Amino acid sequence: IPLRVSRRDLVFCLTALLIFCLGSVFYQLNGGAPKVLLDVGYYLGRFADGHGPLAPRALPFPSQVVYNRVGKCGSRTIVLLLRMLVDRHRFTLISSDIHNxxxxxxxxxxxxxxxxxxxPQPFLYTRHVHFLNFSRFRTDEPVHINIIRDPINRFLSNYFFRRFGDWRGEENHVVRTPGMKDDERYLDMNTCILESYPECSNPRLFYIIPYFCGQHPQCREPGLWALETAKQNVLDHYLLVGVLEELEDVLLLLERLLPHFFSDVVNIYKSPEYRKLGNMTGTVRKQIPNLEALQVLYERMEYEYKFYNFVKAQFHLTKRKIGLRSDPKPSRPYSSVLQRKDLQEELEEEDTEDSLEWTEQT
Structure with a gap:
């Protein structure tokens, strides 16, 4: 029996096919279905059986992010930006006040x-804490992110911050270090380094690596084991570890890798509203150690610099994979010449990092 199809039915079928083809192309070009189709599917599912609760909307992927921020490595900047983004993108932000x-x-x-x-997901949890291995406790692994900076610059920032605070008010240091005596507060940094005061020598200089090595006691011992464990954790568990010297590139990558949390973060970072707040967190009264003290400090931070250079290489590799072609800030040649001029320029730049109690290292 010949199949009879009216002109009206044929037009309907061809129109439906065209809509399907256009929708498929749109889906592929944009990395997923357009929002209108998702909403239609959502409400069709809602009324499919005529009653019952709404079907839950799909969560963004990833929906669990942990930022175990390293002290004096730009974390105040990131947390401040996240607080400006949380309402816009509707995620849960938990920023722990435990610093010590x-x-x-x-x-x-x-x-x-x-x-x-x-x-409640999606969430971003942030705290000063050494790496937590979720899989060890048979819990779903979140995405980990972090930022580090040149180890000597991190040390200098922390040294003066705990003594004199930042531009929010120099009296803040009294709250953070109420028991510090004047002879310690005004201790010359060169003396501290060259005479090997505990604050300026190992193991207290072994600071960044434990944040990535983890909770094992050996992670706090300066050595190859902790270094290699930290490197492997970066490769296995971290979506991104950026470097503060290239902060704008870090924000660009966070926008691309975690859009549900960081979309439009670069525009906010450049906005007058943010600048007004961010400029208040610069450490005051910074000074520069002499070249002899810098050289000693660099030698004591051998493993810290090996880790920093590893992270920076991985960060640049990620930038190339994403297609980000910005010019990185020139590296500071602490390993060779240790230019005072270069260091002076570094110290005079805006220092927008989070505060961290020195008791973390005691």
Missing amino acids: KTRLTKREQENLIRNISTT
């Missing part, structure tokens, strides 16, 4: 991981 407990017992790790994992 980076190392946890097994029970404390388990409790913290459980609390983080039960946060």
Whole structure:
């Protein structure tokens, strides 16, 4: 029996096919279905059986992000930006006020991981804490992000910040270090370094690596084991570890890799509203050690610089993969010449990092 198709039916079928083809092309070009189609599917599912609760909307991927921020490495900048983004992108931001407990017992790790994992998704959790291995406690692994900076510059920023605070008010240092005596507060940095005061020598200079090595006691011992463990954790667990010297590129990558959390962050970072707030967090009264003290400091930070250079190479590799072609800031040649002029320029730049109690290292 010949199949009879009216002209009206044929036009309907061809129109439906055309819409399907255009929708498919649109889907592929934009990395997914357009929002209108998702909304249509959502409400069709809602009314499919005529009753019942709404079907849950799909969460963005990834929907769990942990930023175990390193002290004096730009974390105040990132947290400030996140607070300006949280309402716009509708995610949960938990910024812990605990600054002086980076190392946890097994029970404390388990409790913290459980609390983080039960946060309404999508969420971003941030705290000064050494790397937490979620898989060790059979919990879904979140995405980890972080930022580090040149180790000597991080040390200098912390040294003067804990003594004299920042532009929000120099009296802040009294709150952070109320028990510090004047002879310690005004201790000359060259004396501290060259005479090997505890504050200016290992193990307190071994600071950045433990944030990536983890909670194992050996992670706090300057050496090859902690260095290699930290490197492997970066490769296995971190979506991105940026360098503060290229902060704008870090923000651009966060926009592309985690758009649900960081979309439009660069525009906010460049806005007058942010600049007014960000300029208040620069450390005051910074000074430069002499070349002899800098050389000693660099030698004591051998493993820190090996890790920093590894992270910077991985960061530049990620930039190339994403197609980001910005000009990186020239590296400071601490390993060779240690130019005073270069260091002076570095110290005079805006210092927008989070505060961190010195008791973390005691």
